[in-house]
Amino acid sequence: xxxxxxxxxxxxxxxxxxxxxxxxGAHISxxxxxxxxxALSIFFKAIQEDLxxxxxxIAWISSIMLAVMYAGxxxxxxxxxxxxxxxxxxxxxxxxAVSMVTASFGNSIVYLYFCIGVxxxxxxxxxxxxxxxxxxxxxxxxRPLANGLAMAGSPVFLCLLAPLNxxxxxxxxxxGSLLILGGMMLHCCVAGALMRPVVALRKQPQKExxxxxxxxxxxxxxxxxxxxxxxxxxxxxDRGFVIYLIGNVLYIFGAYAPIVFLSAYAVxxxxxxxxxxxxxxxxxxxxxxxxxxxxxxxxxxxxxxxxQYFFSFAMVFNGTCHLxxxxxxxxxxxxxxxxxxxxxxxxxxxxxFECLMDLMGSRRFPSAVGLVTIIExxxxxxxxxxxxxxxxxxxxxxxxxxxxxxxxxxxxxxxFVMNVYNYxxxxxxxxxxxxxxxxxxxxQVSIREAEAERPEQYxxxxx
Numbered sequence: 001x002x003x004x005x006x007x008x009x010x011x012x013x014x015x016x017x018x019x020x021x022x023x024x025g026a027h028i029s030x031x032x033x034x035x036x037x038x039a040l041s042i043f044f045k046a047i048q049e050d051l052x053x054x055x056x057x058i059a060w061i062s063s064i065m066l067a068v069m070y071a072g073x074x075x076x077x078x079x080x081x082x083x084x085x086x087x088x089x090x091x092x093x094x095x096x097a098v099s100m101v102t103a104s105f106g107n108s109i110v111y112l113y114f115c116i117g118v119x120x121x122x123x124x125x126x127x128x129x130x131x132x133x134x135x136x137x138x139x140x141x142x143r144p145l146a147n148g149l150a151m152a153g154s155p156v157f158l159c160l161l162a163p164l165n166x167x168x169x170x171x172x173x174x175x176g177s178l179l180i181l182g183g184m185m186l187h188c189c190v191a192g193a194l195m196r197p198v199v200a201l202r203k204q205p206q207k208e209x210x211x212x213x214x215x216x217x218x219x220x221x222x223x224x225x226x227x228x229x230x231x232x233x234x235x236x237x238d239r240g241f242v243i244y245l246i247g248n249v250l251y252i253f254g255a256y257a258p259i260v261f262l263s264a265y266a267v268x269x270x271x272x273x274x275x276x277x278x279x280x281x282x283x284x285x286x287x288x289x290x291x292x293x294x295x296x297x298x299x300x301x302x303x304x305x306x307x308q309y310f311f312s313f314a315m316v317f318n319g320t321c322h323l324x325x326x327x328x329x330x331x332x333x334x335x336x337x338x339x340x341x342x343x344x345x346x347x348x349x350x351x352x353f354e355c356l357m358d359l360m361g362s363r364r365f366p367s368a369v370g371l372v373t374i375i376e377x378x379x380x381x382x383x384x385x386x387x388x389x390x391x392x393x394x395x396x397x398x399x400x401x402x403x404x405x406x407x408x409x410x411x412x413x414x415x416f417v418m419n420v421y422n423y424x425x426x427x428x429x430x431x432x433x434x435x436x437x438x439x440x441x442x443x444q445v446s447i448r449e450a451e452a453e454r455p456e457q458y459x460x461x462x463x
Contacts, residue, residue: 031153068121093188148295
């Protein structure tokens with residue numbers, strides 16, 4: 001497929017300039033958005049012992065945080081369309097800081113669900129969607145590279161936060177660590193300050209009268225228009241979007257549980273806690289280079305038209321890694337798993353939003369990503385607790401890796417097969433449209449020839 005067209009507002013994306021500073025800001029805000037729910041798993045064992053929670057109960061903290069982050073997508077998109085990315089990201093950074101500070105005073109698991117899960121998830125949601133949206137406005141030709149660099153914030157911050165959280169836990173406990181983490185998340189406000197709006201072309205003067213003409217419209221129609229802007233269900237008429245959504249729902253269900261339980265699984269294999277925490281750092285370090293590298297590969301003239309197939313390959317690779325994880329019994333083998341896991345995870349998340357932009361275009365992307373994230377919040381919410389339930393039920397971590405690997409592998413194979421079908425149907429529809437145009441053109445030529453012959457016939461009659 002060719003790159004999606006730029007916005008029809010008359011403002012061509014600059015593809016550089018201040019856009020690289022925007023990518024830096026997005027790198028920071030997306031880094032905190034994706035790494036925080038994973039890095040918090042370092043504190044789970046201490047919180048579990050302090051509050052007397054089970055594996056499934058403790059897994060709900062990250063699940064609620066991720067689910068709220070995804071579910072708030074449409075609201076975040078509306079706020080970005082109304083106020084722009086800069087104030088939205090700054091507000092999200094403040095909410096994240098407040099969530100961690102208030103959670104440090106918690107004495108019940110439900111209190112942590114609300115502070116970290118709900119408040120923190122809302123803050124991360126504002127950071128994520130606003131950052132993704134402004135990148136689509138600044139870049140078109142170099143958009144895969146810009147997305148790869150921005151999404152690389154997740155592994156960079158995970159690589160840093162995982163050992164840092166383990167260090168803070170040893171010195172200050174989980175309460176003091178959350179307090180310090182809240183202060184660190186104020187850096188999202190600085191990142192938001194970098195997101196200067198794109199300067200659009202001035203509109204034509206005659207369009208200024210439209211608000212006065214539409215002010216007398218039916219209030220019910222105005223409410224319907226606002227509802228459509230909040231949640232545009234017309235995307236379900238797009239075959240490519242539906243295929244993308246189903247594959248992503250399967251992937252998201254199994255994506256985060258292996259990360260949440262990786263450190264605990266290593267400790268279960270008699271690895272010391274610091275070495276277990278470094279597995280997340282190793283994964284993040286590999287992911288750090290894989291994401292921009294994947295962006296470069298996806299931007300090439302050979303892969304860009306086939307980016308949907310590249311995305312399905314990344315999912316199949318990721319799922320296969322999880323299926324093989326239970327065979328890793330020693331620390332060197334776990335390190336090897338963390339490396340391959342970082343490769344697969346990095347490829348998927350370097351492509352996951354680029355593929356949506358490729359399907360929808362930058363103009364429709366804010367609404368599309370809002371709908372996608374609100375649907376994905378359900379598998380996001382259920383995935384880690386389901387994995388924790390398997391650990392509680394069987395007393396072994398291998399079943400959660402089997403479950404996650406099988407679901408992700410199924411999603412990748414589904415995307416590959418259905419994209420083959422989708423591209424075949426698109427070609428068939430394109431040929432049918434061309435045939436109709438050709439037939440219509442022939443009919444027009446025949447009509448003109450018939451009209452040209454009529455005057456000659458009239459002349460012969462008069463003669």
